[in-house]
Amino acid sequence: MLSWILWIIVVAAAAVLGLAAMKPKTFRVAREAQIKAPPETVLALINDFRAWPKWSPWEKMDPAMTKTLTGPASGVGSVYAWSGNKKVGQGRMEITGVSASQVDIDLEFMAPWKASNKTVFSLALKDGGTAVTWAMTGSAPFMFRVMSIFTNMDQMIGKDFEAGLAAMKQAAEGPLLTTR
Numbered sequence: 001m002l003s004w005i006l007w008i009i010v011v012a013a014a015a016v017l018g019l020a021a022m023k024p025k026t027f028r029v030a031r032e033a034q035i036k037a038p039p040e041t042v043l044a045l046i047n048d049f050r051a052w053p054k055w056s057p058w059e060k061m062d063p064a065m066t067k068t069l070t071g072p073a074s075g076v077g078s079v080y081a082w083s084g085n086k087k088v089g090q091g092r093m094e095i096t097g098v099s100a101s102q103v104d105i106d107l108e109f110m111a112p113w114k115a116s117n118k119t120v121f122s123l124a125l126k127d128g129g130t131a132v133t134w135a136m137t138g139s140a141p142f143m144f145r146v147m148s149i150f151t152n153m154d155q156m157i158g159k160d161f162e163a164g165l166a167a168m169k170q171a172a173e174g175p176l177l178t179t180r
Contacts, residue, residue: 023140025139025140026137026138026139026140027138027140027154028135028136029135029137029153029154029157029158030134030135030161031133031134031158031161031162031165032131032132032133032134032165033131033132033168033169034126034130034131034132034169035130035132035168035169035172035173036128036129036169036172036173037129037130037172037173039100039123039124039125039130040100041172042123042130042132042168042172043103043123044074045168045171046103046121046168047074047075047078047095047098047103048074048078049069049074049078049079049080049093050069050073051171052080054167054171055164055167055168055170055171056164056167057160057161057163057164057167058082058084058087058160061084061085061088062084062085062087062088064084064085065082065083065084065085065088066083066084067080067081067082068080068081068082071094074095075095075098076095076096076098077095078094078095079092079093079094079095080092080093080094081093083111089109089110089111089113090109090110090111091107091108091109091110091111092107092108093105093106093107093108094106100123101123101124102120102121102122102123103120103121104118104119104120105119105120105121106118106119107136115138115139116138116139117136117137118136118138119134119135119136120134120136121133121134122135130172134161134164134165136153136157136161
């Protein structure tokens with residue numbers, strides 16, 4: 001009986017490791033939102049880390065997190081470092097490229113795990129407003145791929161991107177005016 005249990009455990013472990021080995025060595029998570037505001041309004045919310053509290057989902061997860069802003073107030077070279085609870089962890093991001101249609105950010109996580117990722121916000125005129133795509137890419141080391149059999153980055157981060165884009169939309173569009 002014990003040998004059968006051990007055999008099942010060995011076969012299950014081998015299957016998990018085999019599936020993990022076949023997974024891609026990189027990941028990409030992306031979400032898009034349509035915002036009824038001009039691209040320059042949306043760009044200002046992304047390109048200036050001082051504006052991120054208006055829309056970043058992680059700001060709400062730990063209002064007590066410590067933040068340090070260095071470099072220029074906005075644009076290339078602007079840096080945002082943070083340290084917070086286990087939901088937000090610790091990390092650093094730096095704007096590495098800015099154009100009228102895109103903001104590139106290098107993202108470094110120090111805790112709860114170490115990772116280096118690229119984040120890109122793409123902006124395009126669409127239907128009288130701005131289509132915003134928020135994408136993050138990175139490498140998927142072997143243990144990451146093992147974990148991805150049970151959950152994946154899209155499931156873990158996608159909902160945060162959706163919440164952030166919804167808050168960005170609200171911040172960019174401003175308060176709705178009502179008439180009586």
